[in-house]
Amino acid sequence: MIGLLGWLTGPPKDVSSREEAKKRLQLTIFHDRMEVMELPAERLNDLRNELMEVIAKYFEIDINRTECTLEQDDREVAFVANIPVKRVRAGG
């Protein structure tokens, strides 16, 4: 049955080299730009502080345990923030 399905759907299609080039390039350029902007060190910290200010309007948060990182898999880069919430602020 698996064999038949395999036959019906054909061999796994290779990602075109054009698509591959585009993805690799997008990622490379992302890293190049970060390096140029010196994002990892200072800028990322600024971003974290600004973000905290906004979030603190809505939640009481545990500043000391927040974590902000850039995570990457082969398809994309994500800005990941882990912000422990102590409680929701009363709506004003």
Next chain:
Amino acid sequence: MAAKTLLFTSGKGGVGKTTCTANIGVALAAQDSNMNVCMIDMDIGLRNLDIQLGLENRIVYNLVDVIEGSCKVRQALVKDKRLPNLALLPAAQTRDKTSVSPEQMVNLVNELREMFDLILIDCPAGIEQGFHNSAAAADEAIVVTTAEMSAVRDADRVIGLLEANPRKINSWLLVNRLRASMVKTHDMMSVDDVIEILGIKLLGVIPEDEKIIVSTNKGEPLSLNATKVIGAGQAFRNVAMRLTGVEVPLMDIYGESQNIFIKQFNKLKSLIKFK
């Protein structure tokens, strides 16, 4: 009004800066005999614009001679006999990029601005002194790239440097050596892919064209021969027209949606302001 200065740059070497400068300069001068065009070869030590234009035997003085005060700028300019409104300021061949400073370039170009309607600068490869000297005098940049990974990556770097310049130099994208057949079979990035990655406005697309080798052999830029309406020669003339504000659609050389271009095109106003 003083002439505008356009910089042809790329970061990566060998992607076609000199070829594009020569062909677009010739096309601009041929298109309007009232427009005086000056091309500056900034590739000091490795000059080639003279050869592409077929003017190599007529060079007496060069850019470094002018900057060092050995001659007047008029004495160093080589006039093109085919197009009396076109001139070349050749690079020195026996010197290097450090023989000129950005301030000296600004002063030299300011002098040329009063003599011409448009100045094109052929930038050397790299992002070192030769690039900084060239960028110092530029109003706008035309970033030449092929649809290959390393060329696009280096183009992004150059665009970033131009943006970071205190004068925030604006970049236009010129995709060179596009192979439509490879884009169609998904073996090469398309123009749309390159635009998406670099995020700048498209000025034109030049196809891969082997006639460029023959035209360089003869010292006659392809765009000079207006009878050929296909291939790179026509693509160069189209770019020249867009630079003067004429709306010319892309040639159908990459067999893809032209939507992106049309969107960009509404924003493309004349880069060159005449006197």
